[in-house]
Amino acid sequence: KVTLTIDNITVEVPKEYTILEAAKTVGVDIPTLCFLKDANEIGACRVCLVEIQGARALQASCVHPVAEGMVIKTNTKKLRDTRKSTVELILSNHNRECLTCFRNKSCELQSLAEELNISEIPFEGEKTVGTIDDKSTSIVRDSSKCILCGRCVNVCKNVQKTSILEFTNRGFETQISPAFNKSMNETPCIYCGQCIVSCPVAALREKEDIERVWDAIEDPEIHVVVQTAPAVRAALGEEFGLPIGSRVTGKMVASLKRLGFDQVFDTNFGADLTIMEEGHELLHRLQNNGKLPMITSCSPGWVRYCEFNYPEFIENLSTCKSPHQMLGAIIKSYYAEKQQIDPKKIFVVSIMPCTSKKSEAARPEMTVDGLRDVDAVLTTRELAKMIKQARIEFLKLEDAEFDPALGEYTGAGAIFGATGGVMEAALRTLADTLTGQELEEIEYHNIRGVAGIKEAEINLGGQTIKIAVVHGTAMASKLLEMIKSGEKEYHFIEIMGCSGGCVTGGGQPHVPARVKMDCDIRVERAKALYEEDTVKQLRKSHENPMKIH
Ligand code: HC1
Ligand code: SF4
Numbered sequence: 001k002v003t004l005t006i007d008n009i010t011v012e013v014p015k016e017y018t019i020l021e022a023a024k025t026v027g028v029d030i031p032t033l034c035f036l037k038d039a040n041e042i043g044a045c046r047v048c049l050v051e052i053q054g055a056r057a058l059q060a061s062c063v064h065p066v067a068e069g070m071v072i073k074t075n076t077k078k079l080r081d082t083r084k085s086t087v088e089l090i091l092s093n094h095n096r097e098c099l100t101c102f103r104n105k106s107c108e109l110q111s112l113a114e115e116l117n118i119s120e121i122p123f124e125g126e127k128t129v130g131t132i133d134d135k136s137t138s139i140v141r142d143s144s145k146c147i148l149c150g151r152c153v154n155v156c157k158n159v160q161k162t163s164i165l166e167f168t169n170r171g172f173e174t175q176i177s178p179a180f181n182k183s184m185n186e187t188p189c190i191y192c193g194q195c196i197v198s199c200p201v202a203a204l205r206e207k208e209d210i211e212r213v214w215d216a217i218e219d220p221e222i223h224v225v226v227q228t229a230p231a232v233r234a235a236l237g238e239e240f241g242l243p244i245g246s247r248v249t250g251k252m253v254a255s256l257k258r259l260g261f262d263q264v265f266d267t268n269f270g271a272d273l274t275i276m277e278e279g280h281e282l283l284h285r286l287q288n289n290g291k292l293p294m295i296t297s298c299s300p301g302w303v304r305y306c307e308f309n310y311p312e313f314i315e316n317l318s319t320c321k322s323p324h325q326m327l328g329a330i331i332k333s334y335y336a337e338k339q340q341i342d343p344k345k346i347f348v349v350s351i352m353p354c355t356s357k358k359s360e361a362a363r364p365e366m367t368v369d370g371l372r373d374v375d376a377v378l379t380t381r382e383l384a385k386m387i388k389q390a391r392i393e394f395l396k397l398e399d400a401e402f403d404p405a406l407g408e409y410t411g412a413g414a415i416f417g418a419t420g421g422v423m424e425a426a427l428r429t430l431a432d433t434l435t436g437q438e439l440e441e442i443e444y445h446n447i448r449g450v451a452g453i454k455e456a457e458i459n460l461g462g463q464t465i466k467i468a469v470v471h472g473t474a475m476a477s478k479l480l481e482m483i484k485s486g487e488k489e490y491h492f493i494e495i496m497g498c499s500g501g502c503v504t505g506g507g508q509p510h511v512p513a514r515v516k517m518d519c520d521i522r523v524e525r526a527k528a529l530y531e532e533d534t535v536k537q538l539r540k541s542h543e544n545p546m547k548i549h
Contacts, residue, residue, distance in 0.1 A: 004070040019050055019061035020517075023074055029514055030074050031083065031112055033090075034149035035062040036198055037517045039159060045149055046086050047112065050074050058082060084116045092123045094201075095130060095144035101202050106510045108200035109147060128172065136184040137359040138191035138207055146176050146203035151513075152195035159499055161474035162305070164189045176203070188308035190473065192301035192497045193355030193379075193506015206355045206507060209376045210386055216347040216375070217260040224347045225331050226261040227324055227406075228252060230268055231353040231417030231502035232380045234528035238509040239384035240394040245524035247531055250399020255387045256351075257400055265331070266402045267350065268409030270323030271416040271425065273330075274298060275541035277320045279429045282492055286463075291315045293468075293483070293490040296422050298322035300360035301497025301506075305473040310480050321373075323416065324350040324357065325366050327406065328373030335406060347375045351383045353417070353505035356497065379507025405546055411533030412541040418526035419471035419501035420447040420454060423494040427458060427467075428540045434461030442539055448530070450500060450522050453479055455490075466490045472499035503529065 002015045006026050013022045018041075023030050034045035043060030050061045053071035058079065073079070091113060098104055130144020150167070153176055157163045164187045168175050178187045196204045216224045237246035256264045282294050297303055297317040306313055321329065328348045336343040350357060354377075360366065361374040378386075387394055401407070412428050415421035424444045431439050447454045447469045454469040468490050470479050476495045482488040498505050500522025511521055533539055 002068040006072045019064050022066050036151045036513050040151045040154045103202035133183045138355040151198040155198045190301040190304040191356040225263045226349045227265045227267045228351045234525040235508045247528035251397045254397040254400035263403045265406040267324045268413030270327030271413035272541035272544040274323045275425045295493045299497040301356040302495045325373045350374045350377045353502045353508045355506040411536035411539035414532040417502040420469045429542045467492045469494045471496040
C-alpha cells in the first residue's frame with residue numbers, strides 16, 4: 001500500500017494502482033477518452049492529465065502509477081485549460097453533426113465537450129476526408145467520426161485476436177481501418193461488434209434494419225413474428241435509464257406487442273430445443289467414436305472465427321443451428337402449418353444482443369426452400385430506437401407474457417446469454433438423461449463467472465466428461481492451441497465469441513468507459529439471467545412443455 005494526497009485528501013491505495021484508480025477511491029472521476037479498462041490503457045489522448053507536485057510535465061493519470069507521498073492535483077486552471085485545448089483540437093478535425101449522429105446523447109466525446117464547457121472551436125483548419133464503409137452485413141465504419149483513440153484496435157487485436165482494425169498511414173493522414181483500406185467484408189472480420197461497443201463516438205455502428213421491420217409491421221398481408229434472445233432482457237432497460245443488470249422481460253414483451261408484432265416468441269424456446277438436439281448429438285458422438293471435442297456452434301462470431309482461423313476444427317462444431325435460427329425455421333414450417341399461414345407471408349424478426357447474428361441469418365444455409373429462417377435481425381439498441389420512435393413509455397409498461405407455445409421456456413434457456421450458460425443448460429439435461437433420474441442439484445457454479453478459461457470434469461452416470469468454457473475469441477484461440485499441442489483434452493466445449501457471452505455482445509446498449517471502470521457489466525447483466533433462471537419453475541430444457549394452443 002502507498003499513501004498519497006489527491007486534491008488535499010490523503011488516501012491509502014494498493015501500490016499497483018494508477019492515479020486514475022486512486023482518484024476514484026476519493027470520489028474524483030478524472031475525465032478520460034482513449035482509456036478503456038483492461039483493453040486500452042495507453043495514455044494517448046492526454047485528456048486525463050493531472051499535476052504531480054515536483055514533476056516537470058503534466059502526467060496521464062490512466063497509465064501513471066501511484067507512489068508513496070505523491071501530491072496530486074486533478075482540477076486546476078492549468079489542467080482545465082489543457083484538457084479543453086486537447087478536446088478542442090480533436091473536435092476541430094471531427095465531423096460535428098451531433099444532431100443527426102447515431103451516437104447523439106451516448107457519445108463520450110460529446111459529453112466531455114459539454115463538461116469542459118466548449119462552445120466554439122478556435123482552430124478550424126484542414127480536415128481529413130472521411131469515408132463510410134457499409135458493405136458488410138453487420139458493421140458500418142465512418143472514418144469522419146473517428147478520433148483515433150485506438151480502443152477498437154486494441155479490443156480487436158487483444159480481446160478478439162482478430163486484428164482487423166489497425167492504424168494506417170502516418171501523421172495527419174493517420175486512420176483506423178482494415179489494412180490496405182479494405183472494406184470490412186473483404187477481411188476475416190467476425191462481425192462480433194466488440195469494436196462498436198468499445199468506440200466512444202460513432203465511428204463504428206451496426207448496419208441498421210429498422211425500416212424493413214417497420215414496413216413489414218405495416219403491411220397487412222404480412223404476419224410478423226418476433227423473437228428475443230436471452231441476453232436482450234438483461235440490458236434493454238439501460239436504454240431507458242434503468243441500472244445495469246435490470247431484468248426487463250415483461251416490459252420488453254409488452255413493448256413488442258405495442259409495436260405491432262403479431263406474435264412475440266422467445267429465442268429461449270429455441271435454446272431449449274438446441275440443448276435437446278446438441279445434447280443428443282454429444283451422446284451420439286461419445287457412443288459412436290464421433291469427432292470430439294464437440295464445440296458449440298450458436299455464437300456466429302465464434303463460428304466465423306473458427307472458419308477463418310481454425311478450419312481444422314470445423315468438424316468439431318455441433319451441427320445444430322443456433323437457437324434463433326432453429327426457432328425461425330420452426331416458425332416457417334411447424335407454426336405456419338398449425339396456424340395455416342403461408343410461410344411466404346411470414347416475416348421473422350430476431351432481436352439479438354449481437355451484430356454477427358445479422359450475417360448468420362444471411363448465410364445461404366440458413367434458408368429452406370428459398371425462404372430465410374430469419375428475415376431481419378435487430379440489435380438491442382435498434383429495438384430501443386423503435387420503442388423510442390413509437391414514443392412508448394417503456395418504464396410505465398405493465399409486464400406482459402410471451403405468446404403461448406413458442407414463447408415457453410425453461411431456466412436453462414434463459415442462462416444461454418451468459419458465458420457458461422449453454423454448457424450448464426446442456427449438463428442439466430445430460431445429467432438427467434445419463435443417470436435416468438431427475439436430479440435436484442442443477443447449478444454448476446464452477447463454470448459460471450468471467451474467468452477466461454473454465455474447466456470441469458463431471459461425472460455423469462458413471463462416465464467422466466471433461467468440459468471447458470471460453471469466451472472472447474482470443475481465449476478460444478488459446479484453448480484450441482492447447483488442444484492442438486495435446487496439452488488439453490475435452491469432450492465438450494462452449495465457445496462464445498464475446499467476452500462475457502451474449503450479455504456483452506456487440507449489439508447491446510453502449511456503456512461509457514467511466515462506468516465500465518466501476519462495474520463489470522458482464523457480471524451485472526449475467527446476474528439478471530441467473531435470476532430469470534431461479535424464478536422459473538422449470539429449469540431444465542427437457543422439461544419444456546411446448547404445446548400449440
Ligand atoms: Fe445468444 Fe443464443 S445465447 S447466441 O448469445 O445460443 O446473440 O442472448 O440468442 O441464437 O438462445 C446471442 C444471446 C442468443 C442464439 C440463444
Ligand atoms: Fe474486430 Fe470484431 Fe470489430 Fe470485426 S467486428 S473489426 S473482428 S472487433
